[in-house]
Every structure is written in structure tokens, then in C-alpha cells.
Amino acid sequence: MTKQNSPPRRHPIALVLAAWLLASFSAAAAWASVATTSPPLKPITINLQDKAALRNGALYTLHMCTACHSLQGTRYSSLPAMLGMSEARFKEIIGTNGHHYHDVITSSMPPSVIDAFVKILPMDLTYIARRHSPAWLYTYLTSFYVDPSRPSGVNNVVFNNVAMPDVFAPLQGLQKPVMTEGLRYGSPAKVAIGVEPLTKGSMTQAQFDRTARDIVTFLYAVAHSHEQERWRLGPWIIGLFVLLSVLTYLIYRLYWRRVITSEERWWKVGK
Ligand code: HEC
Numbered sequence: 001m002t003k004q005n006s007p008p009r010r011h012p013i014a015l016v017l018a019a020w021l022l023a024s025f026s027a028a029a030a031w032a033s034v035a036t037t038s039p040p041l042k043p044i045t046i047n048l049q050d051k052a053a054l055r056n057g058a059l060y061t062l063h064m065c066t067a068c069h070s071l072q073g074t075r076y077s078s079l080p081a082m083l084g085m086s087e088a089r090f091k092e093i094i095g096t097n098g099h100h101y102h103d104v105i106t107s108s109m110p111p112s113v114i115d116a117f118v119k120i121l122p123m124d125l126t127y128i129a130r131r132h133s134p135a136w137l138y139t140y141l142t143s144f145y146v147d148p149s150r151p152s153g154v155n156n157v158v159f160n161n162v163a164m165p166d167v168f169a170p171l172q173g174l175q176k177p178v179m180t181e182g183l184r185y186g187s188p189a190k191v192a193i194g195v196e197p198l199t200k201g202s203m204t205q206a207q208f209d210r211t212a213r214d215i216v217t218f219l220y221a222v223a224h225s226h227e228q229e230r231w232r233l234g235p236w237i238i239g240l241f242v243l244l245s246v247l248t249y250l251i252y253r254l255y256w257r258r259v260i261t262s263e264e265r266w267w268k269v270g271k
Helices: 012-033 051-067 076-083 087-093 111-118 125-131 134-142 205-223 227-258
Strands: 071-075 144-146 154-156 175-184 187-197
Touching: 051 071, 051 076, 051 205, 071 076, 071 125, 071 205, 076 087, 125 205, 134 205, 144 175, 144 187
Parallel strands: none
Antiparallel strands: 144 154, 175 187
16 A cells, blocks of 8 residues: 655744745845944943932933924923022023023024025924933033044944034034944944043043933933823822722622522522
């Protein structure tokens, strides 16, 4: 008797699996072809309760950054409470750049300047701070380096070919890049992975790093304005749900204790 080999049957699950594998390989290949060496981010710890850091961050942000960026996630009038200072003290020390106290914080750049020089307004800082992690923001702010090939003369380690000028040059001094052979959109290229000091600024390195950290703390606090409230309310709300679960379980037990099962019924269905 000869053994008959049945023709190989293609199982539908095997077909689906093969298609899925093929799709994931081609996606991985597409991803690999645009791979870019990503420089390490500088770790940072921010403390949203640190009012001194928030005040310092607000001072620098409202005096340096709003020359170009808006910060539409907040109004001047909501800042004093967040910074732990009175309205009068806020107006005296930080001020509103000539805007009304109850205004949303907008860029101070007049539309004519925008049209003549930048064409597109830099993105809103609230949006930027929601999109990036504190470590990314901190690395970005501390990692501008001299690059004569750029129109502004500077480039940035975590934002290649950035259009923002190095507004910190007077404080931090200039920096030179630490380059390595890496990938940019899949092609071999020299990639900056860090910076080294080139000239001295008016601040020491530690002072500047603290200033950058304070700016990140302030931006993060504005962009996540309900975070502290969420941490405060979260445990109570989870506790409430746990309590409700226990009560619901007790009610369930109570109801089922009173339900008559078919064994206990004096009329027997189907008998
Ligand atoms: C002279 C105008 C100017 C000033 C002042 C300025 N910026 Fe910018 N900033 C820009 C421009 C223009 C861009 C857009 C860069 C691009 O898209 O290439 C930018 C981009 C950024 C980004 C990256 C946003 C992204 O798309 O991910 C961050 C973060 C940022 N700025 C933070 C700040 C902070 C914080 C300050 C204040 C210390 C500041 N900027 C001051 C012009 C400015």
C-alpha cells in the first residue's frame, strides 16, 4: 500500500500570519531607512512646588521667550497665584510687557516684523511644552552650538537646522559641538551628540543650568496647569471607586441571599 500524500493545505491563520510578518518587516525596513542617530537627553528633575524656580522661570520666559513665542495656555492674571506672589508684586517684578493684566500671553512681535523677517510665527510655547518631555526641553535649551553654515550662525543638538537663534549666548557663552559619525534620515552623516564650552558667558555653567531648569519648570507648569490638582484629587477619586466597589459587592450579596434558587422553590418547574 502506498502512502498518499495529500496536497499541502494552506491554513487561513498561516496566511494571515505570513501577511502580518511581511507587513511588519517592510515597515521595519522603511523605518530603518529613515533612522537618525538620536543624541542622549540630559536628565532633569523638576519640582512644580518650588515657587522660587517657578518665579525665576517666569521672569526669563516672559522677558526672553515671548519676544517671539506666545504662551497662550495662560493669562498674566493667573500667574501670581501659581507663582505664590501678590498681584502688585507680580506687576512690579515680572510685569506684563505692556499687555493688559487679564490678557492671554501673546508674542510681542508686531505683525509687520513677522511678515518682514520670519513669515511664520514660532510655535506657541504651551503647545511645545506639552509635546516634549522636560528632559528634551532642557537639552534643547542648553545645547545650541556654533555652526557657520546656518543663517543664524547656530544649530542645536536635539533640533537639527533649528531656525531659532541662540538667545542664551550672552548668558551661557558660545558652545562647540561634539560630533560623531552617525545616521541622518538613513544616510551616514556627522551628527552632533553634545556640546562643549567655547566662550564664557555672564553666568557660570551651574547658574545657567539652573536657569534653564527653571524655565523648563515654569513651561511645564503652565502647559500642565491641572497636574498638581490631579495628584491631589487622584487618590481620593480612586478611594471613592474602591469604596463604591465594596458597597456594590455587599448589595450584590444581599440581593442574592434573598433570591430563591430552583431547589428551594415549592413549585417545581418541569417536574
Ligand atoms: C528671536 C526669536 C525667538 C526667541 C527670543 C525664542 N525663540 Fe524659541 N523658537 C524660535 C523659532 C523661529 C523657532 C522655530 C524653530 C524651527 O522650527 O526651526 C523656535 C523653536 C523653539 C523650540 C522648539 C519647538 C519645536 O518645534 O519643537 C523651543 C523648545 C523653543 N523655541 C523655546 C524657546 C524658549 C524657552 C525661549 C526663551 C528662552 C525661546 N524659545 C526664545 C524663535 C525664538
